[in-house]
Amino acid sequence: MLVEVRGGSFDPWRELADFQRRMTGEKRGKYGATSIFVGTMRDFNQGNDVRTMLLEHYPQMTEKHLHKIAIEAVARWDLRDVLIIHRVGKIAPDETIVLVAAWAAHRAAAFEAARYLIDELKLRAPFWKKECLPQGERWVSSE
Amino acid sequence: MLVEVRGGSFDPWRELADFQRRMTGEKRGKYGATSIFVGTMRDFNQGNDVRTMLLEHYPQMTEKHLHKIAIEAVARWDLRDVLIIHRVGKIAPDETIVLVAAWAAHRAAAFEAARYLIDELKLRAPFWKKECLPQGERWVSSE
């Protein structure tokens, strides 16, 4: 299991490749299904062009709650493994904001677990986004 | 949109990286959510060790139906893009069998579309699996 808050940009595909390569012999060959979600910075939101975004978080509280969410998912869906990486700091369009992945024996469990990871992350992990628009800055409010 | 049947092994993470890199300027920065499913060859099934698997398909009919499924998903969830790659031929444990991905503005659409792609693929695409066990060969029957 890997849960990480990253200060710099990351390549989700490389992270997945590296993580899977590091899986122990016990896990290799034991999962049939992997469900992944990648959240990417868009260059528009609510009708405005967005140039950059600033992602603030509550250090330690974030990691604590991401870990909780990961452990809940593993317990509920009997997952082989879980990965959560979330970006903080200044982000440009097209960069990855969040990556979650769940490895399971069957696809229903993998899909439901990945959905749970991202849904709970959005509800419970203390992150806040501020968008930089041509006309100034604004905090993104949760809908 | 890319729909492909592959005779040789492939790295799902590299395919995703390459595909996303090739996305046109029009699509870049326009998707916020990507949902991916990867199906991997396991080294066990129904209580038996599985050494290799032979994946047979109905050439042309397979591609035709995968395309249909992809187009249905794009229409139904207003996706930015879709990717389906399915392996055929001799497969070893730990190798990727199938990769599907859906790019959308929002996560609900991405998740639902990726689930649709793999569910419909399993129902409608003419693929058949034969497992090679220590005690001999057997065709996998759909549950």
Added chain:
Amino acid sequence: MAITVRFFASLRERMGCEQVVLDSQDIGTVAAAWERVAGDEALPANLLMAVNMEYAKADSVVRDGDEVAFFPPVTGGGHAC
């Protein structure tokens, strides 16, 4: 003209061949094509059928030049995923 009948997977092995080319005369439906290739053996209930690569039913029409296929339930996607 003729009709090509193809078999896949376990059915291909059981039939002992990949395809049979039938003279199209007197063949009107998928069921009739099955009868021509399988003789007395009834069409298995779970067998899937296609005409020109579209799923079809036993009473679907078969015309000159068509490709008819019979195969067991499909099992694509992840391995038992």
Added chain:
Amino acid sequence: MAITVRFFASLRERMGCEQVVLDSQDIGTVAAAWERVAGDEALPANLLMAVNMEYAKADSVVRDGDEVAFFPPVTGGGHAC
């Protein structure tokens, strides 16, 4: 001992500071801590609260050495995904 009160995001900007350290005497709940740092301003209805990095409520108990935090609704995950 003392109690640390932290603010995040738009609330941090509005308060004009990241944290305030309070003498812990006479502070029994999160609401009381808010009163000490915000004066007359009522606790905004949608504000979230945490004590020692666990989500808390206005009437949650605050003890010596605790870290109390106030922040707006969280907006993690993909960008508007």
